[in-house]
Amino acid sequence: MGRKSLKTERVSEILDAFERCLEQKGLQGTTLDNIAEEAGLARRMIRHYVGNRDDLIDAAVERIIEKFTLSIFDTIDKFESQDRFHGALDYIFSEEFNALPATKLVAALLAVSLYEEKVCHAVKTLYDSFHLGLDQELKQHIPNAPQEKRLQVAYSIMCLSFGGGWMRNIGFDHSLNIRNKQIAQTLIDQLI
Numbered sequence: 432m433g434r435k436s437l438k439t440e441r442v443s444e445i446l447d448a449f450e451r452c453l454e455q456k457g458l459q460g461t462t463l464d465n466i467a468e469e470a471g472l473a474r475r476m477i478r479h480y481v482g483n484r485d486d487l488i489d490a491a492v493e494r495i496i497e498k499f500t501l502s503i504f505d506t507i508d509k510f511e512s513q514d515r516f517h518g519a520l521d522y523i524f525s526e527e528f529n530a531l532p533a534t535k536l537v538a539a540l541l542a543v544s545l546y547e548e549k550v551c552h553a554v555k556t557l558y559d560s561f562h563l564g565l566d567q568e569l570k571q572h573i574p575n576a577p578q579e580k581r582l583q584v585a586y587s588i589m590c591l592s593f594g595g596g597w598m599r600n601i602g603f604d605h606s607l608n609i610r611n612k613q614i615a616q617t618l619i620d621q622l623i
Contacts, residue, residue: 438480441472441476441480442480442481442490444470444471444472445466445470445472445476445477445480445481445487446481446490446491446494447470448466448467448469448470449461449466449469449487449491450491450494450495450532450536451469452465452466452469453491453536453539453540454532454535454536454539457539457542457543458488458539458540458542458543458547458550459543463477463478463484463487466487485549488547488549488550489549489553492540492549492550492553492554493553495533495536495537495540496537496553496556496557496560498532498533498536499531499533499534499536499537499557500557500560500561500564502531502533503522503523503528503561503564504564506522507519507522507568515568515571516568516569516571516572519568520588520612520615520616520619521612523588523592524591524592524595524608524609524611524612524615526599526605528592528596529595529596529599529600529605529608534596535600537554537557538596538597538600540553540554541554558589561589562582562585562586562589563585565585565588565589566581566582566585569581569584569585569619569622572619573619573622573623576622576623580622581622584618584619584621584622587615587618588615588618588619591611591612591614591615592611592615594611595607595608595611596608
Protein backbone atom coordinates (compact mmCIF):
# COMPACT_ATOMS: atom_id res chain seq x y z
CA MET A 432 0.00 0.00 0.00
CA GLY A 433 1.43 3.36 -1.01
CA ARG A 434 1.93 6.45 1.05
CA LYS A 435 -0.70 9.18 1.00
CA SER A 436 0.08 12.04 -1.31
CA LEU A 437 1.79 15.03 0.24
CA LYS A 438 -1.18 17.20 -0.66
CA THR A 439 -3.60 14.85 1.12
CA GLU A 440 -1.36 14.82 4.20
CA ARG A 441 -0.95 18.60 4.24
CA VAL A 442 -4.67 19.27 3.77
CA SER A 443 -5.42 16.88 6.62
CA GLU A 444 -2.83 18.58 8.86
CA ILE A 445 -4.25 22.01 8.02
CA LEU A 446 -7.84 20.93 8.68
CA ASP A 447 -6.80 19.27 11.96
CA ALA A 448 -5.13 22.52 13.01
CA PHE A 449 -8.18 24.51 11.94
CA GLU A 450 -10.43 22.29 14.08
CA ARG A 451 -8.17 22.69 17.13
CA CYS A 452 -8.16 26.48 16.66
CA LEU A 453 -11.92 26.49 16.17
CA GLU A 454 -12.43 24.64 19.46
CA GLN A 455 -10.07 27.00 21.31
CA LYS A 456 -10.86 30.37 19.71
CA GLY A 457 -14.12 30.04 17.77
CA LEU A 458 -14.33 30.87 14.08
CA GLN A 459 -14.03 34.63 14.48
CA GLY A 460 -10.90 34.29 16.61
CA THR A 461 -9.25 31.84 14.23
CA THR A 462 -6.87 33.35 11.70
CA LEU A 463 -4.73 31.82 8.97
CA ASP A 464 -1.71 32.72 11.11
CA ASN A 465 -3.18 30.75 14.08
CA ILE A 466 -3.83 27.77 11.84
CA ALA A 467 -0.37 27.91 10.29
CA GLU A 468 1.27 28.06 13.71
CA GLU A 469 -0.89 25.18 15.00
CA ALA A 470 -0.08 23.09 11.92
CA GLY A 471 3.61 23.96 12.03
CA LEU A 472 3.48 25.32 8.48
CA ALA A 473 4.03 28.64 6.80
CA ARG A 474 0.84 30.60 6.16
CA ARG A 475 1.48 30.47 2.40
CA MET A 476 1.24 26.66 2.60
CA ILE A 477 -2.37 26.98 3.72
CA ARG A 478 -3.14 29.05 0.65
CA HIS A 479 -1.21 26.64 -1.54
CA TYR A 480 -2.92 23.48 -0.29
CA VAL A 481 -6.40 24.70 0.68
CA GLY A 482 -6.92 28.23 -0.62
CA ASN A 483 -8.19 31.38 1.07
CA ARG A 484 -10.11 31.61 4.36
CA ASP A 485 -13.46 30.92 2.70
CA ASP A 486 -12.06 27.82 0.97
CA LEU A 487 -10.65 26.66 4.30
CA ILE A 488 -13.99 27.18 6.05
CA ASP A 489 -15.81 25.29 3.29
CA ALA A 490 -13.42 22.34 3.48
CA ALA A 491 -13.45 22.29 7.27
CA VAL A 492 -17.23 22.54 7.57
CA GLU A 493 -17.66 19.71 5.07
CA ARG A 494 -15.18 17.60 7.03
CA ILE A 495 -16.81 18.41 10.39
CA ILE A 496 -20.23 17.43 9.05
CA GLU A 497 -18.84 14.19 7.65
CA LYS A 498 -17.12 13.34 10.96
CA PHE A 499 -20.25 14.18 12.95
CA THR A 500 -22.55 12.12 10.74
CA LEU A 501 -20.17 9.16 10.62
CA SER A 502 -19.59 9.15 14.36
CA ILE A 503 -23.31 9.08 15.08
CA PHE A 504 -24.43 6.55 12.53
CA ASP A 505 -21.37 4.31 13.03
CA THR A 506 -22.23 4.07 16.72
CA ILE A 507 -25.92 3.47 16.03
CA ASP A 508 -25.10 0.81 13.43
CA LYS A 509 -23.30 -1.23 16.12
CA PHE A 510 -26.57 -2.03 17.88
CA GLU A 511 -28.45 -5.22 17.08
CA SER A 512 -31.57 -4.55 15.02
CA GLN A 513 -34.01 -5.16 17.91
CA ASP A 514 -32.02 -2.82 20.20
CA ARG A 515 -31.05 -0.30 17.54
CA PHE A 516 -33.72 2.31 18.17
CA HIS A 517 -33.41 2.34 21.97
CA GLY A 518 -29.62 2.22 21.72
CA ALA A 519 -29.69 5.20 19.37
CA LEU A 520 -31.95 7.12 21.74
CA ASP A 521 -29.69 6.36 24.70
CA TYR A 522 -26.68 7.42 22.67
CA ILE A 523 -27.93 10.81 21.45
CA PHE A 524 -28.78 11.78 25.03
CA SER A 525 -25.50 10.48 26.48
CA GLU A 526 -22.51 12.34 27.81
CA GLU A 527 -20.42 10.42 25.26
CA PHE A 528 -22.41 11.94 22.38
CA ASN A 529 -22.20 15.45 23.78
CA ALA A 530 -18.47 15.11 24.39
CA LEU A 531 -17.65 14.07 20.81
CA PRO A 532 -15.10 16.44 19.27
CA ALA A 533 -17.33 16.69 16.20
CA THR A 534 -20.31 17.70 18.38
CA LYS A 535 -18.24 20.44 19.96
CA LEU A 536 -17.08 21.64 16.55
CA VAL A 537 -20.69 21.84 15.35
CA ALA A 538 -21.51 23.87 18.47
CA ALA A 539 -18.63 26.22 17.63
CA LEU A 540 -20.13 26.75 14.17
CA LEU A 541 -23.60 27.60 15.48
CA ALA A 542 -22.81 31.15 16.55
CA VAL A 543 -21.16 31.90 13.23
CA SER A 544 -24.09 30.43 11.32
CA LEU A 545 -26.21 33.34 12.50
CA TYR A 546 -24.37 35.79 10.24
CA GLU A 547 -22.37 33.74 7.72
CA GLU A 548 -24.71 32.31 5.11
CA LYS A 549 -22.29 29.62 3.93
CA VAL A 550 -21.80 28.28 7.44
CA CYS A 551 -25.54 28.55 8.10
CA HIS A 552 -26.29 26.46 5.02
CA ALA A 553 -23.71 23.85 6.01
CA VAL A 554 -24.99 23.59 9.59
CA LYS A 555 -28.58 23.38 8.30
CA THR A 556 -27.50 20.54 6.00
CA LEU A 557 -26.05 18.74 9.01
CA TYR A 558 -29.21 19.19 11.05
CA ASP A 559 -31.35 18.13 8.07
CA SER A 560 -29.32 14.94 7.80
CA PHE A 561 -29.68 14.24 11.51
CA HIS A 562 -33.42 15.01 11.41
CA LEU A 563 -34.01 12.72 8.44
CA GLY A 564 -31.85 10.01 10.00
CA LEU A 565 -33.96 10.15 13.16
CA ASP A 566 -37.09 10.01 11.03
CA GLN A 567 -35.82 6.89 9.25
CA GLU A 568 -35.07 5.24 12.59
CA LEU A 569 -38.60 6.09 13.78
CA LYS A 570 -40.05 4.74 10.54
CA GLN A 571 -38.27 1.42 11.06
CA HIS A 572 -39.29 1.30 14.72
CA ILE A 573 -42.90 2.44 14.20
CA PRO A 574 -43.75 1.77 10.54
CA ASN A 575 -47.44 2.73 10.83
CA ALA A 576 -46.85 6.18 12.32
CA PRO A 577 -48.08 9.01 10.09
CA GLN A 578 -45.16 10.67 8.29
CA GLU A 579 -46.02 14.23 9.37
CA LYS A 580 -46.21 13.25 13.05
CA ARG A 581 -43.08 11.14 12.75
CA LEU A 582 -41.13 14.07 11.25
CA GLN A 583 -42.36 16.35 14.06
CA VAL A 584 -41.28 13.84 16.72
CA ALA A 585 -37.88 13.44 15.02
CA TYR A 586 -37.49 17.24 15.03
CA SER A 587 -38.43 17.46 18.71
CA ILE A 588 -35.99 14.67 19.65
CA MET A 589 -33.24 16.46 17.73
CA CYS A 590 -33.97 19.72 19.56
CA LEU A 591 -34.08 17.99 22.95
CA SER A 592 -30.81 16.16 22.29
CA PHE A 593 -28.84 19.10 20.92
CA GLY A 594 -30.38 21.59 23.35
CA GLY A 595 -29.49 19.41 26.32
CA GLY A 596 -25.99 18.95 24.97
CA TRP A 597 -25.56 22.67 24.50
CA MET A 598 -26.74 23.32 28.05
CA ARG A 599 -24.18 20.79 29.31
CA ASN A 600 -21.47 22.63 27.38
CA ILE A 601 -22.30 25.87 29.19
CA GLY A 602 -22.22 24.26 32.62
CA PHE A 603 -25.56 22.60 33.36
CA ASP A 604 -25.43 19.17 34.99
CA HIS A 605 -25.75 16.40 32.40
CA SER A 606 -28.24 14.55 34.61
CA LEU A 607 -30.79 17.21 33.67
CA ASN A 608 -30.64 15.82 30.12
CA ILE A 609 -32.17 12.57 31.40
CA ARG A 610 -35.50 14.41 31.58
CA ASN A 611 -35.12 15.40 27.92
CA LYS A 612 -34.69 11.74 27.04
CA GLN A 613 -37.84 10.89 29.03
CA ILE A 614 -39.76 13.58 27.11
CA ALA A 615 -38.43 12.14 23.85
CA GLN A 616 -39.61 8.68 24.87
CA THR A 617 -43.08 10.07 25.69
CA LEU A 618 -43.27 11.62 22.20
CA ILE A 619 -42.29 8.28 20.68
CA ASP A 620 -44.87 6.43 22.79
CA GLN A 621 -47.54 8.79 21.47
CA LEU A 622 -46.70 7.70 17.92
CA ILE A 623 -47.38 4.06 18.72
